[in-house]
Amino acid sequence: MNLLQRRALTGTSLLVIALLFIASVMLVGVLFRGVRLDLTANQLYTVSDGTRAVVNQLDEPVQLYFYFSEQAAADIPHLRTYAQRVRELLEEIAAGSGGKVRLEVIDPEPFSEAEDRATAAGLQGVPLGNGQGSLFFGLAGTNSTDGAMAIPFFQPDKEAFLEYDVAKLINGLSGKEKPVIGMLSTLEIGPGFDPAARRVTDGAVVYGELKNLFEVKQVEKTVTSIDEEIELLMLVHPKGLSTDTLYAIDQFVMRGGRLIVFVDPHAEMEQAGQGVDPTQAMFESKSSNLDTLFKAWGIKFDPEQVVLDAELGLPIQSRPDRGPSPHLAILGLGVEQLNQNDVVSAQLEAVNMSTAGHFVVLDGATANWEALAQSSANSTTVATDRVRFLPDPDQLFNEFVPSKERYVLAGRLSGQLNTAFPDRSGDGHLSETREPANVILFADTDLLTDRLWVQVQQFFSQKVMNAFANNGDFIINAADNMVGSADLISVRTRPSSARPFDTVEALKRAADDRFRSKERELQAQLSETERKLSELQDNRSDQSSTLLTEEQRQALERFQDEKLRIRKELRQVQHQLNDDIQKLGTQLKFLNILGVPLVLTVIALVFALLRLRQRKEVQP
Structure with missing residues (x-):
């Protein structure tokens, strides 16, 4: 075979290989169309x-x-x-x-x-x-x-x-009608009439927000069955409900209805009824509970206990002659106390509660329980009566000893539930849920009141609402999530696609801690020097002179020298931070530019050596 024939054969071989490659790519595109492989850390491109x-x-x-x-x-x-x-x-x-x-x-x-x-x-x-x-x-x-x-x-x-x-x-866009919410409340949160002012009241802001988004229907507290059209039932301060009403709520949940419950050890917005003696009303309990249903579902709520929190207590001015001080029973929850993995509570920054209770999971509970809002570890509980008859909130600090426990203030109950009325029977009676239940429980009703989250003002005959907390978002998120399909409810929050430089951030935090420590040291020395200078001035015999004594001058010079030394150390801390970050950057560049190619080169050399050894072993 001459040189020309070998070149033609080589060219033909390359053409055949190219055609085979194109054909294989087209075949793979047809056979594996729609197939995707998500290799991201948080599966960002995988639809739930x-x-x-x-x-x-x-x-x-x-x-x-x-x-x-x-x-x-x-x-x-x-x-x-x-x-x-x-x-x-x-x-x-x-x-x-x-x-x-x-x-x-x-x-x-x-x-x-x-x-x-x-x-x-x-x-x-x-x-x-x-x-x-x-x-x-x-x-x-x-x-x-x-x-x-x-x-x-x-x-x-x-x-x-x-x-x-x-x-x-x-x-x-699937064509479903506007969701229907049933509202059973023993508190006046909706529009009403104020007999004292002789005018119509608008009700709580959160109630108006619910009316804008859903079709809200009032449910009487004497109801014995829940309409089939109601997708979500909201119980606000359910007290004094009959057994038949509790049974109707139970069966509503058993057949797949969604439920949101607001109970409270001390509902501050509860008002005495007409004709009731105000003095007598002061001593009546303002608590609510669904003990019959909660026990059957593996949850306990104690209406005789209020959660106190020294870390979350909001500053309240209880007396005009005294400045604001933390009220241990009025809690301001932040991001750390709100579940960031549940769509109902994620992304909320502030939720305020007042005289709230807490939920506990009973032994043997079979349903899933997930906390949505919790207290801090610097908290404890106190008898409800102590809060009801409290003239001075500062007294709550007396004998306050944190239990180191984070109390659940709101949570989600899901899964299989059993009826609280196993002895009942009849047409349509269900002893367990048809499908996984979904119930959200709040241990406070006061978070619904305007005073804890929104300011309402009149501006040219128009209402202007300025929200300073996310209570309304919390409730709307819960309702919006619950009226969705079970599939929509299962779509929870996803991690962010942003991948922060954790190591760099850790270096910055460590340096910042050292920097702040030096600042505190400098401030302490400054205060101590000013105190000493003041003492020296007070002890001088000649108080009228404005000149520094020799002792004062030496003390001031010592402080100035110390101040310069500490500032130098602060600069060294900052320089060290920059050096650490630069070293980390150099290491990453080395790994990306040289490290990976070196590893691939070593693997290729090892593979080549193995192939060469195999050929030598095959040759006679």
């Missing part, structure tokens, strides 16, 4: 089972329009990164929907028809100024029956809710 179930239950296709202003966000890198995250999630949902979810990505340029359509769909544009138009970053959805919903703007700080919000929008 709940979202898949919501999509699979769609009877007709849903059209989604994702609006993002690419050019307007050119100089906002963190927003572009999050937009890519949103788009990839939407594309993943659409790709796995089998055509039930259709996605269209739109860049609404300024003063275009696309921008007008985005505004008409309910999206919120952020004005950029300087005549650049608005930035849009939201989602609009429609169905075949002219139904429309929208997410006005995707907020990066709510990334944990991203999949839940999208699944909720898709579920809302």
Whole structure:
């Protein structure tokens, strides 16, 4: 075979290999179409089972329009990164929907028809100024029956809710009617009439918010059956309920109804009825409980105990001649006390409660119990009577000894539940839940009152509400979550796609702790020196002279020298922090630029040596 033939054979071989490669790629694309492998740490691109179930239950296709202003966000890198995250999630949902979810990505340029359509769909544009138009970053959805919903703007700080919000929008476009909530309350939280002022009252703000989002129907406390149309039953301060009413609530839960309960050891908003002696009303209990149902479900609530918390107590001014001081029974819960893994309580920053009780799981309980809100470890309980007849809140500090226990103030009960009335029978009686139950319990009713979370003012005959806590969000989240399908309820918060530099942050925190310690040391020395200087001045025989004595001058010089030394140490701490971060960066660069290639090279050399050894062993 001459040189020309060998070249032709080589060229033909390369062509055949190329054709085989292209054919194999096309074959793999056909055979494995839709197959994806998510290798991210938190499975960010894996759609949850709940979202898949919501999509699979769609009877007709849903059209989604994702609006993002690419050019307007050119100089906002963190927003572009999050937009890519949103788009990839939407594309993943659409790709796995089998055509039930259709996605269209739109860049609404300024003063275009696309921008007008985005505004008409309910999206919120952020004005950029300087005549650049608005930035849009939201989602609009429609169905075949002219139904429309929208997410006005995707907020990066709510990334944990991203999949839940999208699944909720898709579920809302499935054609279901407005959810019906049944409200059984022995407290006046809805609109009413004030006989003293002779005027109609609007009720609590949270009640009005529920009315805006759901169809709320009042349920009498003497009811013996719950209407089938009610999807969620809310019990607020359930006291004095008959056995037949408790049985109706029990069977409502057994047949799959959702339930939210607000009980309280001391409901401060409870008012005495007409004709009741005010003195007598002071000594009547203002507690509520569902002991019969709670016991059957494996939960205990003690109406004779109130939770006190020295870490969470809000400052209250109880007397005009004294400044604000912490009230151990009025609690201000923060992020650390709220479950960040449940969509109901995640992303909330502040929830206020007053004279709240707590829940305990009984031995042998079979249902799942998940805390939504807890006290800090610096807490304990006290008898309810001590709070009811407390003239001075500062007295709660007397004999206060923390139990080191975190008390559950609100929680979610889910799973299989048994009836609290096993002796009853008859047509339609159920001894256990048909499907996994979902119940949310709050150990406080006062969190519903306006005074603990919102200020309402009149501005030109219009109500202006300024929320200073997230009580309303807590309740609305719970109701919104509970009226959703079981699949939607299962869609919980997801981890953020942002991957912080934990090691760098740890270095910064360690250096910051050292820095703060030095600052405190400097401040302490400054205070001590000022005290000594003051003593020296007081002990001088000549008080009228403004000149420093020799002793004062030497003391001041010593302090100045010490101050310079400590400032030098502070700079050294900061330099050390920068050095540590630079060393870490150098190590990472080495691993990325040289480390990985070196490892691959070593593996290749080992493989080549093994192949060479095998060839030598084969040769005679």
